[in-house]
Amino acid sequence: MTTFIPSSDLTTPETATRYRVLIVEDNLLFRHYLADSLLAAPEVTVIGSVGKVAHAINFADQKPDLVLLDLGLPDGGGLDVIAAIRQQAPACKFLVITVFEDRASVLKTLNAGADGYVLKDATSEHLVSYVRSTLAGVNPISSRAARHLLKISEGETATTTPTSHPPLRPREKEMLEHIARGLSQKEVARLMSLSPHTVAEYTQNIYRKLSVKSRGAAVFEAIQHKLIDLP
Known part of the structure; x- marks a missing residue:
């Protein structure tokens, strides 16, 4: 949502x-x-x-x-x-x-x-x-849009070479799921009982692991590789 x-x-x-x-x-x-x-x-x-x-x-x-x-x-x-x-x-x-x-x-x-x-x-x-x-x-990025992104990834040809990413830690996965639901950095910090500095640090770790530069791209890659669970 x-x-x-x-x-x-x-x-x-x-x-x-x-x-x-x-x-x-x-x-x-x-x-x-x-x-x-x-x-x-x-x-x-x-x-x-x-x-x-x-x-x-x-x-x-x-x-x-x-x-x-x-x-x-x-x-x-x-x-x-x-x-x-x-x-x-x-x-x-x-x-x-x-x-x-x-x-x-x-x-x-x-x-x-x-x-x-x-x-x-x-x-x-x-x-x-x-x-x-x-x-x-x-x-x-609504849940419906996220599901549509997932449909894109599932519809790709089998000849596409899969990209491997370093595994996300549980807290990084939790944070990315909050981001995928459209929560702001302040809301994520409150829900996860983290400081803004820690949220920023986790976010940069996620970007690095997924080789992306934005929140939207991180969500897309996570959906593509089924790294997060969305309703």
Whole structure:
């Protein structure tokens, strides 16, 4: 189950923080659906809604706070968008909205810094919750999305050479399962009765063992190799 952050944790009438969101999706009807869904989040301002990599890159200098990103675009992929926008807006977060592609493209996008995954059949209410969670620093990967990732890994050809990883310690496995459920670092520390420093140390150990660079990529690799148990 993904942890969602209520809007009150993001903004108050006094602060009235506005988050700048860019929508990058090649399907026009779905772009409209995303934009309409975000009308329920008064703290969010949609600064653009485009369907190509080239058009998305043009918004980099506007420094969006979050990009809703489809992986499959007619003139490139999500990786190109992340790389270009991160150069000018390093704090920008990326929430991938997709039906998922092959393992290699998903893993590359996660390692490039995608902050979360949403399946395209998510309800409007859930989309808003995912956006708020991502802006609040939570990396949302729902259980359903995780199961979809598992289906990708199970569907790979038998000719693929398996990758061996050093075994995860029980506490590292427990932490990774919490991360897979979308918990923030602070929530993980509280649940496991650990200091933030220890959580950070465990996280780096997990990254090193799985040869990844992000929370999302760690979850994907763990699912791929059945290192964690999800409901």
